[in-house]
Amino acid sequence: MRSPVPDYLDEVRRSCADDGDEGEVASYIPELADADPERFGVAICTIDGTLYGAGDDEHRFTIQSISKPFAYALALADRGLETVLEHVGVEPSGDAFNEISLERNGRPRNAMINIGAITTHTLVGEADASPAERVERIRSGLSAFAGRELEIDEQVYESERSTSSRNMALAYLVHAQGKLEGEPHDAVDGYTKQCSLLVDVRDLAVMAMTLAAGGRNPVTREQIVPAWVCRQVLSVMATCGMYDAAGDWMSHVGIPAKSGVAGGVLGALPGQVGIGAFSPRLDEYGNSVRGVRVCERLSRDMGLHLMQAPEVASHVLYGVVEPDADADGVREVQLQGTMHFAAAEVALRELERVPQDGEPVVVDLSRVASTNKVGRRMLREGIRRLERDGHEVRVEDPDGLLET
Numbered sequence: 001m002r003s004p005v006p007d008y009l010d011e012v013r014r015s016c017a018d019d020g021d022e023g024e025v026a027s028y029i030p031e032l033a034d035a036d037p038e039r040f041g042v043a044i045c046t047i048d049g050t051l052y053g054a055g056d057d058e059h060r061f062t063i064q065s066i067s068k069p070f071a072y073a074l075a076l077a078d079r080g081l082e083t084v085l086e087h088v089g090v091e092p093s094g095d096a097f098n099e100i101s102l103e104r105n106g107r108p109r110n111a112m113i114n115i116g117a118i119t120t121h122t123l124v125g126e127a128d129a130s131p132a133e134r135v136e137r138i139r140s141g142l143s144a145f146a147g148r149e150l151e152i153d154e155q156v157y158e159s160e161r162s163t164s165s166r167n168m169a170l171a172y173l174v175h176a177q178g179k180l181e182g183e184p185h186d187a188v189d190g191y192t193k194q195c196s197l198l199v200d201v202r203d204l205a206v207m208a209m210t211l212a213a214g215g216r217n218p219v220t221r222e223q224i225v226p227a228w229v230c231r232q233v234l235s236v237m238a239t240c241g242m243y244d245a246a247g248d249w250m251s252h253v254g255i256p257a258k259s260g261v262a263g264g265v266l267g268a269l270p271g272q273v274g275i276g277a278f279s280p281r282l283d284e285y286g287n288s289v290r291g292v293r294v295c296e297r298l299s300r301d302m303g304l305h306l307m308q309a310p311e312v313a314s315h316v317l318y319g320v321v322e323p324d325a326d327a328d329g330v331r332e333v334q335l336q337g338t339m340h341f342a343a344a345e346v347a348l349r350e351l352e353r354v355p356q357d358g359e360p361v362v363v364d365l366s367r368v369a370s371t372n373k374v375g376r377r378m379l380r381e382g383i384r385r386l387e388r389d390g391h392e393v394r395v396e397d398p399d400g401l402l403e404t
């Protein structure tokens with residue numbers, strides 16, 4: 001059998017291209033104005049590292065603002081949440097990406113808009129790192145997310161550097177507020193290099209899936225940043241990733257995402273999928289028109305909205321064997337599925353129904369696919385209480401789920 005997924009992705013790409021060619025290629029960075037507006041690629045990466053691509057999926061473009069969540073991730077990993085929060089907030093700005101969005105205490109509102117991203121750039125690496133060391137930490141860190149060595153597009157870098165007065169003004173403003181580490185000029189120069197890293201949509205899909213998989217690159221299997229960092233980054237992406245269109249995006253598409261002015265869009269759905277899309281024409285917010293369309297289609301077709309309530313709790317119980325129905329007369333509670341808080345609560349209610357007759361009980365976990373920390377703790381506590389009530393409890397746990 002040939003998997004239908006590539007055919008589906010091709011079809012999505014084609015229909016999103018057919019839906020019109022609105023939007024304008026970014027031109028405030030002179031080099032970007034030369035981009036071929038018809039280029040259009042899309043890729044998705046699954047949690048086991050399988051990659052599907054369609055269209056111009058190997059065409060390289062500069063990452064631009066999609067570097068922001070990853071630089072934020074590295075800053076969090078290198079300097080810790082507290083230090084990063086002292087310099088950059090986590091509130092949506094509702095403003096355009098290059099606005100002066102400062103809180104009253106002088107802190108940029110979030111790390112997804114330029115003013116916050118330039119500040120975040122200076123927090124990557126050791127506190128006393130030189131500007132060059134910082135850029136290299138970012139280049140190699142983003143490469144680890146992508147699973148290959150990324151390079152800077154020198155032409156785009158030079159082009160943006162020659163027109164970066166606005167970013168320079170933003171950096172000086174943060175500096176004046178005492179929230180910028182180092183010199184404004186170094187911050188903007190390094191940030192511009194960070195934005196000039198070259199990627200294709202396959203890279204974006206892997207980078208997105210790494211964020212969506214708690215920091216483990218699904219292809220290289222390397223743990224790039226701790227899981228708490230990804231949770232923080234995805235939260236800020238969900239609320240601030242699409243600039244002033246962030247609320248509309250979250251309710252409509254429901255996937256934490258980030259766009260860049262070169263035309264890239266990255267979407268990361270926790271635990272499920274990483275999406276990369278690219279097409280240079282931008283809408284009024286600076287988001288790729290076709291990239292946005294692709295994400296809308298994928299979300300709608302595949303049920304990827306983050307706030308779509310999952311069906312879980314009703315399928316926790318595989319069965320209960322009453323003692324008289326079983327030849328050896330032992331009560332058996334058979335569980336299945338994924339044991340997180342809601343599922344374990346259902347399981348505990350079933351254990352609560354076991355009569356206090358001092359008879360042995362089997363808790364069968366052989367059909368349980370996985371547990372998280374909370375699910376494990378709750379099940380262990382249920383078993384402890386059954387034992388305390390005088391039951392001999394045998395736990396069938398062939399995969400050692402309760403031991404980890």
Ligand SMILES: NC(=O)CC[C@H](N)C(=O)O
Pocket residue numbers: 063064065066097098114160167192195259260261262286
């Ligand atoms: N939205 C973007 O992608 C902006 C990134 C660009 N390098 C800038 O700072 O203006």
